[in-house]
Amino acid sequence: MAISKDEAVEKARRDLARRLNVDASTIKQQSVEDSDFPDMALGAAEDGEMSGQMITSGWRIRLGADGKNFEYRADKNQVRLYKYKGKNYRI
Amino acid sequence: MNRNNFLIHLALAIVLILIAAFAGQLNRWRKQWRSSVRVIPAAEKKRASTTEEVALAEARALGRPEVLVKFKPGVSLETIDELTAGFNDRVEDRIENVPGLESIDDLDNADPAEIVAQYSALPEVEYAEPNFEIELDAATETINAPLPPIHPSDPRFDDQWALANSGQRGGKQGADISAMHAWLTTTGSDKVVVAVLDSGVDYTHEDLAPNMWKRPASVAPYHDDQLGTIEDEDGFNAIDNESDPMDENGHGTHCAGIIGAEGGNNIGITGVNWKIRIMPLKFMNAGGFGTTKDAIEAINYVIDRKKAGVNVRIISASWGSTQRSRALEEVIRKAYENDILFVAAAGNATTNNDRSPHYPSNYPNVLSVAALDRNDALAKFSNYGVKSVAIAAPGVDILSTWLGNAYEEKSGTSMATPVVSGVAALIVAENPRITVEQLKKRLLASVDPLPALKSKTATGGRINAAKALR
Numbered sequence: 001m002a003i004s005k006d007e008a009v010e011k012a013r014r015d016l017a018r019r020l021n022v023d024a025s026t027i028k029q030q031s032v033e034d035s036d037f038p039d040m041a042l043g044a045a046e047d048g049e050m051s052g053q054m055i056t057s058g059w060r061i062r063l064g065a066d067g068k069n070f071e072y073r074a075d076k077n078q079v080r081l082y083k084y085k086g087k088n089y090r091i
Numbered sequence: 092m093n094r095n096n097f098l099i100h101l102a103l104a105i106v107l108i109l110i111a112a113f114a115g116q117l118n119r120w121r122k123q124w125r126s127s128v129r130v131i132p133a134a135e136k137k138r139a140s141t142t143e144e145v146a147l148a149e150a151r152a153l154g155r156p157e158v159l160v161k162f163k164p165g166v167s168l169e170t171i172d173e174l175t176a177g178f179n180d181r182v183e184d185r186i187e188n189v190p191g192l193e194s195i196d197d198l199d200n201a202d203p204a205e206i207v208a209q210y211s212a213l214p215e216v217e218y219a220e221p222n223f224e225i226e227l228d229a230a231t232e233t234i235n236a237p238l239p240p241i242h243p244s245d246p247r248f249d250d251q252w253a254l255a256n257s258g259q260r261g262g263k264q265g266a267d268i269s270a271m272h273a274w275l276t277t278t279g280s281d282k283v284v285v286a287v288l289d290s291g292v293d294y295t296h297e298d299l300a301p302n303m304w305k306r307p308a309s310v311a312p313y314h315d316d317q318l319g320t321i322e323d324e325d326g327f328n329a330i331d332n333e334s335d336p337m338d339e340n341g342h343g344t345h346c347a348g349i350i351g352a353e354g355g356n357n358i359g360i361t362g363v364n365w366k367i368r369i370m371p372l373k374f375m376n377a378g379g380f381g382t383t384k385d386a387i388e389a390i391n392y393v394i395d396r397k398k399a400g401v402n403v404r405i406i407s408a409s410w411g412s413t414q415r416s417r418a419l420e421e422v423i424r425k426a427y428e429n430d431i432l433f434v435a436a437a438g439n440a441t442t443n444n445d446r447s448p449h450y451p452s453n454y455p456n457v458l459s460v461a462a463l464d465r466n467d468a469l470a471k472f473s474n475y476g477v478k479s480v481a482i483a484a485p486g487v488d489i490l491s492t493w494l495g496n497a498y499e500e501k502s503g504t505s506m507a508t509p510v511v512s513g514v515a516a517l518i519v520a521e522n523p524r525i526t527v528e529q530l531k532k533r534l535l536a537s538v539d540p541l542p543a544l545k546s547k548t549a550t551g552g553r554i555n556a557a558k559a560l561r
Contacts, residue, residue, distance in 0.1 A: 038439035040340075040375075041379075045413075048384070050381055053436035053437075053508075054506065
């Protein structure tokens with residue numbers, strides 16, 4: 001089922017709260033921008049993952065917590081955390 | 092008559108004969124000059140926009156009999172003479188082998204178009220037409236000249252700048268793969284199988300269905316010791332290890348359409364190949380991503396089918412990542428050893444693959460493809476690499492097939508890759524016995540050099556399908 005922009009933001013917020021072990025209400029939404037990503041893994045492929053090399057439209061979601069910034073990438077099919085402690089994660 | 096009178100008369104006769112002879116020669120010279128020097132008023136020629144109009148202008152300028160008129164059967168010669176005399180014309184010649192056909196000269200030197208109109212209006216006339224000039228030299232030139240390029244009947248063809256760039260939407264005329272000239276040699280063959288290793292293919296799409304591969308009855312179902320026997324009538328699904336490779340994303344369907352949407356069927360778009368067999372392989376899911384392991388499974392399937400007698404010569408791989416896998420590299424090498432060319436996307440990170448490798452495009456035995464825009468510039472997203480990226484092809488705003496009998500424009504080295512795979516398939520169609528090594532060399536030698544690609548790719552050029560088939 002297709003994910004909307006609002007659902008993607010909410011999914012990202014919940015994921016970050018879980019990872020940081022904080023209340024989701026403390027997560028600040030810094031920006032949500034329409035963006036084109038270089039591939040179908042939104043430029044955030046996990047280890048061992050291959051993706052279609054097609055420019056893919058989605059949203060770049062920037063969140064803040066504990067004085068740090070975090071980037072999520074999403075489209076209608078998926079939400080991904082970009083370079084969290086050096087690695088990418090598909091949520 | 093005395094001797095003096097006789098000599099005077101003889102001299103006069105000789106003078107008269109010489110004058111007559113000279114006048115005759117003058118007339119012949121005049122006629123020769125008029126038939127060899129074609130002086131057509133520029134204004135007239137400029138106005139003439141159709142072949143017929145040009146012929147009329149030429150007829151006027153040359154003083155040739157202006158019109159050919161075919162009178163209906165039963166119209167007598169006397170009636171014809173009366174009708175022509177009524178227009179102050181004359182029958183210049185009667186074409187005996189075609190009763191009723193007359194070559195008519197207008198003595199007023201009127202506009203041939205008017206003469207044609209006059210005669211066409213007569214109830215006695217079947218048709219009238221201007222006297223077209225047929226030039227031997229021109230005819231010879233026509234025979235020796237290249238045939239006109241083939242323009243398919245598919246309604247969206249004019250949106251496919253990659254195949255024929257007329258400058259549409261701000262593009263550069265001729266910045267294409269010369270498909271229309273390539274099709275003079277071949278439009279593909281249903282004997283050639285290309286594996287589209289991707290998210291599967293919507294094999295029910297109306298523009299793809301006739302070109303989809305079906306396992307021949309002579310080839311046994313796929314058997315794998317671990318997976319068991321799979322009834323692979325329509326291809327292979329490596330995600331679920333089953334036979335159905337239906338696309339749930341659209342990416343694989345798009346790539347398949349570029350290679351081989353049926354051409355000349357008055358539907359949608361034209362593939363690089365009008366006729367082909369597309370073997371759909373699914374290893375990427377509805378999101379457009381998949382695992383290295385499933386890619387390996389699918390390549391293993393292709394090699395197995397090749398050994399079983401399927402003429403699969405190309406694997407088109409519009410996917411990748413920056414992670415190296417020796418196992419993937421190994422199975423691609425096996426495919427190459429089995430005469431299967433592996434064509435892969437160079438990637439869309441705007442990076443130099445010589446320094447930051449992208450896989451599988453960076454593996455040996457792989458033809459790596461960069462993307463070009465409609466102005467023959469390297470696409471702003473495309474990876475490059477003079478050592479690691481072999482060739483470039485159109486990859487921006489590429490119209491192709493999509494899920495549900497739809498068509499969409501997409502961009503990426505994903506779109507450039509099937510262009511090259513498609514050209515490779517055309518080469519195989521024309522040269523069925525070509526080896527994979529020869530095929531690779533042929534592709535690399537078939538580029539139009541582009542300044543934008545100097546020091547960006549190994550060949551420095553855009554693939555040219557017409558050159559590839561010479």
